[in-house]
Amino acid sequence: MPNFNIDDIKSRTFDAIVVGTGMSGGWAAKELTQKGLRTLVLERGRDVKHVIDYPTTLKQPWEFEHLGQVPLEIKKDYQIASKNYIFSEATAHFLTKDAEQEYIQDRPYDWIRAYHVGGRSLLWGRMTQRWSDFDFEGPARDGFAVDWPIRYADIAPWYSYVEKFAGISGNRDGLSTLPDGEFLPPHEMSCVEKHFKSKIATKYPDRHVIIGRVAHLTRPKDIHYKQGRAACQNRTICERGCPYGGYYSSNASTIPWAEKTGKMTLRPHSVVHSVIYDETKGRATGVRVIDTNTKQMIEYYAKIIFLNASALNTNLILLNSTSNRFPNGLGNDNGILGKFMAFHSYRGRISAEYEGLLDSTTDGRRPNGSYIPRFRNVFKQETDFLRGYATSIAASRIEVTDKDGFGETLKHNLLNPKLGLWGVNASMMAETIPKESSVVKLDKQLVDKYGIPQLRISIGYDDNDEKVLKDFHEQFSEMYHEAGFKNIHPIDTKRLPGNENHEMGGVRMGKDPKTSLLNKWNQLHACKNVFVTDGACMTSTSTQNPSLTYMALTARAVDYAVKQRF
Numbered sequence: 001m002p003n004f005n006i007d008d009i010k011s012r013t014f015d016a017i018v019v020g021t022g023m024s025g026g027w028a029a030k031e032l033t034q035k036g037l038r039t040l041v042l043e044r045g046r047d048v049k050h051v052i053d054y055p056t057t058l059k060q061p062w063e064f065e066h067l068g069q070v071p072l073e074i075k076k077d078y079q080i081a082s083k084n085y086i087f088s089e090a091t092a093h094f095l096t097k098d099a100e101q102e103y104i105q106d107r108p109y110d111w112i113r114a115y116h117v118g119g120r121s122l123l124w125g126r127m128t129q130r131w132s133d134f135d136f137e138g139p140a141r142d143g144f145a146v147d148w149p150i151r152y153a154d155i156a157p158w159y160s161y162v163e164k165f166a167g168i169s170g171n172r173d174g175l176s177t178l179p180d181g182e183f184l185p186p187h188e189m190s191c192v193e194k195h196f197k198s199k200i201a202t203k204y205p206d207r208h209v210i211i212g213r214v215a216h217l218t219r220p221k222d223i224h225y226k227q228g229r230a231a232c233q234n235r236t237i238c239e240r241g242c243p244y245g246g247y248y249s250s251n252a253s254t255i256p257w258a259e260k261t262g263k264m265t266l267r268p269h270s271v272v273h274s275v276i277y278d279e280t281k282g283r284a285t286g287v288r289v290i291d292t293n294t295k296q297m298i299e300y301y302a303k304i305i306f307l308n309a310s311a312l313n314t315n316l317i318l319l320n321s322t323s324n325r326f327p328n329g330l331g332n333d334n335g336i337l338g339k340f341m342a343f344h345s346y347r348g349r350i351s352a353e354y355e356g357l358l359d360s361t362t363d364g365r366r367p368n369g370s371y372i373p374r375f376r377n378v379f380k381q382e383t384d385f386l387r388g389y390a391t392s393i394a395a396s397r398i399e400v401t402d403k404d405g406f407g408e409t410l411k412h413n414l415l416n417p418k419l420g421l422w423g424v425n426a427s428m429m430a431e432t433i434p435k436e437s438s439v440v441k442l443d444k445q446l447v448d449k450y451g452i453p454q455l456r457i458s459i460g461y462d463d464n465d466e467k468v469l470k471d472f473h474e475q476f477s478e479m480y481h482e483a484g485f486k487n488i489h490p491i492d493t494k495r496l497p498g499n500e501n502h503e504m505g506g507v508r509m510g511k512d513p514k515t516s517l518l519n520k521w522n523q524l525h526a527c528k529n530v531f532v533t534d535g536a537c538m539t540s541t542s543t544q545n546p547s548l549t550y551m552a553l554t555a556r557a558v559d560y561a562v563k564q565r566f
Contacts, residue, residue, distance in 0.1 A: 009301070014040040014265065016304040016561075017287055019272045019317065022119025024534045024550040025308035026250030026258075027162065031558035032304070033263035040265045040300055041258070042289060044309075045096075045115030047268040048122070050228075050251040054241030056090040064089045084112050084499055086123050091239050094122055102448050106458035110499040111312060117268055118251035119310065120501060123239050126215045126247050126367065127392070127545040128168050130159050130179045134378055135542035142377075142386055145340065145434045146510040148539050149520035152179065158552035166248040166551065167224050170213035178210075178373040178544070185218045186211045191360045192395035192422045193370045199483040207375045207479070212368035212392065215248035215548075227253050236365045247367070269293050271450050274321040275305060275330050275530060283529045283566070284330070290450045303566040304529055308554070311341075311535030312440060315506040316455050318532075319442050331517050331524040337507065338441050340434035341459050342541045344502040345389075346495045348428030348472040352485035353421045354395065361397045361419055369394030374431075374543040376471065385467035389430035390543040391476070398423040424485055428472045431543045432497075433464055434505050459497050502546055504538035522557040529566045531557050 015037035018028045025041070032039045047053070061068065068089045075082050081095040096113040103111060114120045133152045139145035156179070163182040170183040189197065189211055197209035216232040217224055224230075229245030229252055238247050245252035258264040273288040276299060286301035307314045315338050321330035329337045369392050376388030400420040402413040438460075442453035473490035480488050497503075510516020513525035522537050524530045533554040535546060 012299065013301040014038045015302060016040070016306065017042065017300060017302040018306045018308060019287065020119065020308035020310065020313075020534065021117045021250055021255060021266075022308065022310060022534075023121045023124070023250065023547045024554045025119070025306070026121060026254035027551050027554040028306040028308055028533065028558055029258040029264055030254040031555050032306070032562070033258040033261040035558070035562045036263065037304070037562065038263050038265070039258070040267060040302065041255075042270045042272055042287070043117050043266070043268045044271040044292065045117070045268060047266070048116045048118050048241075048251055050245065050256060051243045054243060055093065057237070057240045057243050059090065080110050081112060083110050083496075084501075086239050090237070091123070094239070094241075099449070102446075103454055104443055104446065104456040106456055107460040108496050109457045109459055110496045111457070111503075112499060112501050113310070117255065117266065118249055121249040122241050122251060124501070124547060125545065126238065127371075128163075128166075128213050128215050128548040129371075129373075129544040130181055131155075131542050131544055131549055132177055132179050134177055135540070135544065138387065138542070139540050142381070144386055145540050146508065146512070146515045149509055149511045149516075154520070155549070155552050155556065158556040159548065162548065162551040162555055165223060166215050166253065167217045167220065167229075168213055168548075169216050169218040171211050173208065173210045175208055175210075175373060177378055181213070183213070184221075187214070187218065187366045187368055189370050190362050190395050191357050192354050192424065193393065195354075195357065196393070196395070196424070196483045197370070200479060203482050204375075204479070206378075207372060209370055209372055209393070212371040214368040216367050217246050227257060229253065232367065234365045234367060236367055238367060271452070272309065272317050273297065273450070273452055274317060275307075276301075277321065277323045277325060277330060277527065279323060279325050284527055290452075292450070295450070304561050305531070306554075306558070306561075307530065307532045307536070308534045311503045311506060312455060312457070314532055314534055314536040315440050316442070316452070318507060320453060326526070330530065331526045333526050334514050334517075336436070336515070337517060339436050339439045339506065340508055341438040341440060341503065341505040342432045342434040342538070343459065343497045343504060344500050344541060344543075345430040345432055345461065345465050345468065346427065346500045347465075347493050348389070348430065348469050349491040349493055350426050350473060350476045350480065351489045351491065352424045352480045353398070353487045354424060354483070354485050355421055356484065357422065376475075383467070383471060385464045385471065386433055387431040387468070388543060389428045389468055389472055391426050391428055391472070393424070393426040395422050395424045397421070424480070426476055428469070429500075429543060429545070430465065430468045430472070431541050433462070434508070434540060435462070438505070440506060457498075459503075461497070502535070502541070504535040504541050504546060507532045507536040508539045509537050510539060521560040522553055523561070528564075529561075531561055533557050
């Protein structure tokens with residue numbers, strides 16, 4: 001009998017364990033297996049195979065039973081997910097029902113989750129900008145968080161490394177606020193976006209309108225063909241899953257790459273309960289997993305553990321990983337685990353119309369728009385609020401439908417809309433400030449259906465966010481007026497924190513173990529063989545989309561972890 005027990009433990013022992021298969025988890029799986037480590041990759045949801053499991057990807061609008069609308073009987077199971085712009089009859093199967101993981105909102109919070117292999121890498125907006133030293137040095141300069149333990153020079157080569165593999169389209173714009181990367185050919189601005197760029201450059205030389213940088217293969221290279229991917233078809237229905245692999249996702253890229261090494265064991269339907277800490281060895285030895293089908297708890301063992309479960313779930317796992325050594329959660333000697341959370345505010349929008357260039361229109365589709373990097377409080381503090389915002393902006397002709405007439409005349413009018421004025425829309429993505437009061441913690445009584453404590457979330461807007469929103473509306477109203485736009489409408493979308501999918505913090509990086517959980521290698525200060533490289537590790541949020549930084553941090557941390565030979 002003892003021999004059977006030894007064999008059973010051996011079958012559950014690996015060189016490394018990765019928790020999560022999304023944006024950062026896919027990269028951890030790829031890098032660890034590529035370096036020869038037998039790696040167990042855990043996913044709490046079902047498996048989703050590239051191409052095979054994209055059921056709506058080739059459907060035409062008229063092929064949906066409800067023409068894209070989700071029936072109320074089904075929608076009631078998705079009270080949180082249905083608030084997100086991505087939710088439709090074409091995507092509901094990729095989003096998580098409320099009952100899958102209950103949580104407690106001490107402050108209103110929309111936790112958008114996608115529990116399947118690939119996670120939200122199938123659903124993301126695909127905007128990919130590097131951070132600059134203005135971002136990494138921000139907390140030290142402005143005093144709103146602890147200093148980052150790294151600078152742009154530390155991560156720049158890893159940005160290049162992941163950009164080449166993922167495939168990023170963009171232009172080399174030469175901006176100190178937004179470093180250039182390894183780009184595939186860029187998409188094109190519309191003529192009104194070019195007009196806006198010209199007008200802004202004349203009046204505001206420190207404000208730059210550029211084409212957005214996105215993870216789309218405009219001209220694939222050999223490394224992308226080796227992944228089995230092809231050029232982006234500009235279908236702009238990316239959230240259904242792309243059978244061409246035209247945009248980067250774990251499903252199309254890193255997970256299949258890891259699988260080809262023969263070193264990866266992928267285990268879906270596996271909710272991670274906690275990390276196992278061995279007090280005699282002074283390190284983590286594995287993870288406890290609940291099989292979602294059998295509800296059985298199983299232990300898996302490894303020398304290296306990467307937590308990439310997404311920011312809130314990574315916080316939850318660490319908080320639930322208690323022992324005599326860590327009674328308040330793994331690595332939580334300073335008591336700040338789950339604190340100093342932050343996010344991006346998407347509340348600001350502003351629309352307008354333009355009466356010029358009516359001899360032109362757009363042709364075809366593109367998966368992005370133009371982009372304006374942060375221009376407030378960059379070189380000095382110039383406002384009554386901290387930090388600032390970046391902005392996505394797009395312009396296209398408005399279609400005008402004549403609904404007059406009867407019979408054949410009405411039918412003809414409805415089927416033949418005419419081009420109206422140009423419509424312009426800008427959306428703000430603002431940095432929020434990590435605060436000790438922005439916190440997630442475990443409830444002491446309520447548990448989810450797997451017996452794991454429910455997460456209590458207390459994260460919200462503050463006075464700084466209101467000032468940022470006001471400034472965005474004021475500045476863009478002025479900029480629109482300068483460009484000759486009319487019918488200007490500032491909008492507060494009222495989007496709740498979490499709804500933008502950019503939750504960050506709680507297990508932040510830093511130089512001092514007294515004020516941070518992770519060191520410059522994304523390694524827990526107090527448990528050296530556990531690494532966190534998803535959104536939980538972020539010390540601050542900047543105004544750039546975070547996914548590219550997660551990827552780069554993950555590749556960098558794996559390189560370091562493997563060299564340590566735990």
